[in-house]
Amino acid sequence: MATMALSHVGKVYEDGTRAVTDLSLDIVDGEFLVFVGPSGCGKTTALRMVAGLETISEGEVRIGSRLVNDVPPRDRDVAMVFQSYALYPHLSVRDNIGFGLQLRKMAKVERSNRVEAAAQVLGLTEYLDRKPRNLSGGQRQRVAMGRAIVRQPQAFLMDEPLSNLDAKLRVQMRAEIGRLQRDLAVTTIYVTHDQTEAMTLGHRVAVMKKGVLQQVAPPQELYDSPVNLFVAGFIGSPAMNLLSGTLRRDESNDYSVDLGAQTLDLPAALLRRRPELARFVDQPIFVGIRPEDIDDVALDGPIPGRTLVGCAELVEPLGSDLVVHLGVDLPGAWNNDDLDELARDTEATISRLPSQGRTAVVARFSPRSAVAVGDLVTMALDTERLHFFEPSTGLSVGAL
Amino acid sequence: MSAAPPSDIVTGAINRGFAARASARLGGGVLRLVLIVVALLWLLPTFGLLVESLRDPAQFANGGWWNAISHPAQLTTGNYTALLKNHAITGSFFNTIKITVPATVAVVLIGSAAGYAFAWLEFPGRDWLFLLIVAMLVIPIQIAFVPVVKLFGSAGLTGSILSVILFHVAFGLPFAIFLLRNFFAGIPRDLLEAARMDGAREGRIFFRIVLPLGLPAIASLGIFQFLWVWNDLLVALIFQPKSEPLTFALASQTRQFGSSIDVLAPGAFLSLIVPLAVFLGFQRFFVQGVMAGSVK
Numbered sequence: 001m002a003t004m005a006l007s008h009v010g011k012v013y014e015d016g017t018r019a020v021t022d023l024s025l026d027i028v029d030g031e032f033l034v035f036v037g038p039s040g041c042g043k044t045t046a047l048r049m050v051a052g053l054e055t056i057s058e059g060e061v062r063i064g065s066r067l068v069n070d071v072p073p074r075d076r077d078v079a080m081v082f083q084s085y086a087l088y089p090h091l092s093v094r095d096n097i098g099f100g101l102q103l104r105k106m107a108k109v110e111r112s113n114r115v116e117a118a119a120q121v122l123g124l125t126e127y128l129d130r131k132p133r134n135l136s137g138g139q140r141q142r143v144a145m146g147r148a149i150v151r152q153p154q155a156f157l158m159d160e161p162l163s164n165l166d167a168k169l170r171v172q173m174r175a176e177i178g179r180l181q182r183d184l185a186v187t188t189i190y191v192t193h194d195q196t197e198a199m200t201l202g203h204r205v206a207v208m209k210k211g212v213l214q215q216v217a218p219p220q221e222l223y224d225s226p227v228n229l230f231v232a233g234f235i236g237s238p239a240m241n242l243l244s245g246t247l248r249r250d251e252s253n254d255y256s257v258d259l260g261a262q263t264l265d266l267p268a269a270l271l272r273r274r275p276e277l278a279r280f281v282d283q284p285i286f287v288g289i290r291p292e293d294i295d296d297v298a299l300d301g302p303i304p305g306r307t308l309v310g311c312a313e314l315v316e317p318l319g320s321d322l323v324v325h326l327g328v329d330l331p332g333a334w335n336n337d338d339l340d341e342l343a344r345d346t347e348a349t350i351s352r353l354p355s356q357g358r359t360a361v362v363a364r365f366s367p368r369s370a371v372a373v374g375d376l377v378t379m380a381l382d383t384e385r386l387h388f389f390e391p392s393t394g395l396s397v398g399a400l
Numbered sequence: 401m402s403a404a405p406p407s408d409i410v411t412g413a414i415n416r417g418f419a420a421r422a423s424a425r426l427g428g429g430v431l432r433l434v435l436i437v438v439a440l441l442w443l444l445p446t447f448g449l450l451v452e453s454l455r456d457p458a459q460f461a462n463g464g465w466w467n468a469i470s471h472p473a474q475l476t477t478g479n480y481t482a483l484l485k486n487h488a489i490t491g492s493f494f495n496t497i498k499i500t501v502p503a504t505v506a507v508v509l510i511g512s513a514a515g516y517a518f519a520w521l522e523f524p525g526r527d528w529l530f531l532l533i534v535a536m537l538v539i540p541i542q543i544a545f546v547p548v549v550k551l552f553g554s555a556g557l558t559g560s561i562l563s564v565i566l567f568h569v570a571f572g573l574p575f576a577i578f579l580l581r582n583f584f585a586g587i588p589r590d591l592l593e594a595a596r597m598d599g600a601r602e603g604r605i606f607f608r609i610v611l612p613l614g615l616p617a618i619a620s621l622g623i624f625q626f627l628w629v630w631n632d633l634l635v636a637l638i639f640q641p642k643s644e645p646l647t648f649a650l651a652s653q654t655r656q657f658g659s660s661i662d663v664l665a666p667g668a669f670l671s672l673i674v675p676l677a678v679f680l681g682f683q684r685f686f687v688q689g690v691m692a693g694s695v696k
Contacts, residue, residue: 131693
């Protein structure tokens, strides 16, 4: 087990393409760190630099206290699980798992004991003599895991290990990877584009965009206090609603935000937490609200200054709650790099960008709500939980 | 309702009309018949050779080999007994083996090592060098004879078996490297990287991963190279090794005795048996889907 440290790591390919820029991260012993971000954000490149499969153009990578920039992969004592599993097709499961031990010239008896112990942990005992082609996807994934754990390395590196599995198996294997990592307490870097995996597995989650680390924090902190629009939009499903408004202050020093023709009063507690808001009075600002912080007024009764009216365009009953897509009359021509990037990444986000003077808002209502498509709905917003972002930079206004 | 023909949900087969089915079946039958006829035509000379090799030489004047089918009494193993006692022929048979086996093994080994390097190792000028090797494929061997004979002369190799082996290896390598490089390049990169993470150096990766996975291509190459060298007469004639190969010995039979069929027929059959055995032996490496289960 070991700590890992990346300091000012960068990757520039021979053709001049820059994949990773100035990445600095300290990973503590036994930590499960998840890299998450849209495709092409540099997360896999970062992982491959730690593995030694990619040369490090700039900065330093340390495993334990050892500088590994020029150490070949075989001497870094880290194990990697590939997205494609990369099992040796001509070897049995036993030999696949034991390959690394065999290369290290481990005595046959000990090797066989270790392989069998790993197989036991992963429930592969009865498949040890099969070839990979005779295994199901989930079993192949387990073999790939087995190959990593049997070596008892300093660290695990996992490159989207679950993305080739079907949804049900993915959930099951996700839990299993979490359990294994807890039991073994091996420092792990895990790369994924799936935010659910990131949130459920990671002790900390590092969000990347275009090769640049945006924020690294424990999952809940990432969710509650995103540092910028990109993180806010990327983490959470359905994503955070983003509305363009103007901040106002009246004579009695009470703040409100104008959203088109509608107005939200901002509670004093919120302003105490985000004093920087004062700088934005009478200026445009992006207001963010999570879908679960919006509810149907019909259930709670109207609260003046905390409601927004929109037209229900789509109602998705999920049983536990009702996901309602609404259109709010709110013109907004946004031009922001973070939003562009989000729009490129997920189709879902595109629909959330304003069009024809309307902004899409997604709300998670209680299933008791009787909203139907076409209804004009009054929403109650938990204004204490509003987020604010500076339109020019996309940065969050005032940390929570 | 739609006008689409109803289909069998289980098999996915479309229920076609009787005429269509009949013509499909008939078409399949005709095709099969044509294939059988072609195969028989192809096999006929070989079969003729076999029968001729088993005929008493005294009968040759009385008509072609087909007479032996109606008169099985004409058949005898005498030719083979005589052939095996003929040291010129048996000696040349072993000479052919001495030439063919090293020439094949060397081409396979060097070709696969070079193929791996061209496919997976980074070194300066790699792609240009590979292009050069591919370009060598178009050089006809006839162009090289004179300079190579001179070269072997100055190297003191004239008349040796080694000279023939070297020539076969040199001219076998461009195709070998071309074929194997392209096959090895198809091995998923992840697999080699996984081996690298597991602690393997290039040598281990080559012997433990690339060679086993490359077996289908290596087996095809081995068969081709073996056949080319085994059946070669031209190179043997040019370099005139003192230990002459079977093709050479058989060819000189025709020259000296006109048509000495009693030696030629069993000799030719003998020279045919070995490549056939090699082909059948290597056939088991032609497995489809060697990569199955590896990635995804």
